[in-house]
Amino acid sequence: MNARPHADGSADVMLDVKNLRAYYVMKYFGTQREVRAVDDISLRVGRNEIYGLAGESSSGKTTFIKTIAAAIRPPLTVVGGSIRYSFLDRDIYRLDRAALSAIRWRHLSYIPQGSMNVLNPVRRVRESFIDFALPHMDLPKQRFFAAIVAHLERLQLAPGVLDAYPHELSGGMRQRIAIALATVCRPDFIIADEPTTALDVVVQKSVLELIREAQREIASSMIFVTHDMAVHANISDRLGIMYAGRLVEEAPTAEIFRSPKHPYTQHLIASLPRIGDLSAKRALTGAPPSLAEPPSGCRFHPRCPLAMDICRETHPELVSIDPRHRVACHAVSPAVRPDGVFGATAKQRTGLVQ
């Protein structure tokens, strides 16, 4: 983790997402059904910042990054909100196809979970660089390849990989090439979707270092998605925690690990293994809710050991408890119910708020 200027995203904003709602909208026999996978999310990513997005399976992480990349197709639909990048003069959904293609790789790039999503199995690696990077680099072929080789060398990749077919390389090597591809045009913003999940821990460590190195070298901003909190501890400057389509907590990574406030984040941190700790880890009771029929009030309340009446009735807003820390929990930040009654304060919840 690296402390950087503007790491709270408050100044020099590269990505500003406001009240984003993206639902899977389906019709069955004339009845409409919506899966509210991203439901009213607002967040900002600062210049040169790695913003980590965490949360269990089905919490909406992938849907969120597909939506901010404008890489959606039916039934996924943007129902509301806005997505502004600093390098665009308008919302990304106001760009036409040609304008979107022009910013991809050059300004906004992507590191997928599986490198085979970007590398063509029947073509040499060189061809992938030609397909994705050449149109954006505006260089004659010879100088283009000199630039590619220099970039590979900076990332400690031998230029010989350009002549290989993807199947001739290990998974770790392919993922390094996917990182080189995503960074070679020096994009302003990179979206990384579980880029190390499929790798063993030793390779994972070196790939994480490579991502960090590449991001520093080109000084771009990044959203890094993984459910693996240990990976976030290694790479993310700030963390947003998603639960059931909503952002429930956000703070600098060190702060989340040191002093998690939301009961769900506290559970995520408490369940991490620690050397020498032999105590049994308690699982959360219940299962994640259906996003087609999410629970009323706080979506976490059916599993929350501290749920009270207001949690069943009123959705807790994500509010700042200090300038760099936001939490959506009635126990942490008192809310006003429609009938004007306040929810419990932090003091009433001894043990929950540190």
Ligand SMILES: Nc1ncnc2c1ncn2[C@@H]1O[C@H](COP(=O)(O)OP(=O)(O)OP(=O)(O)O)[C@@H](O)[C@H]1O
């Ligand atoms: N094509 C689809 N049609 C309908 N619902 C979908 C579709 N894709 C995803 N969903 C639903 O959207 C919700 C969010 O899924 P999403 O894949 O974004 O979560 P995630 O946090 O990325 O999970 P994972 O870590 O398992 O990838 C889930 O309830 C999922 O079932």
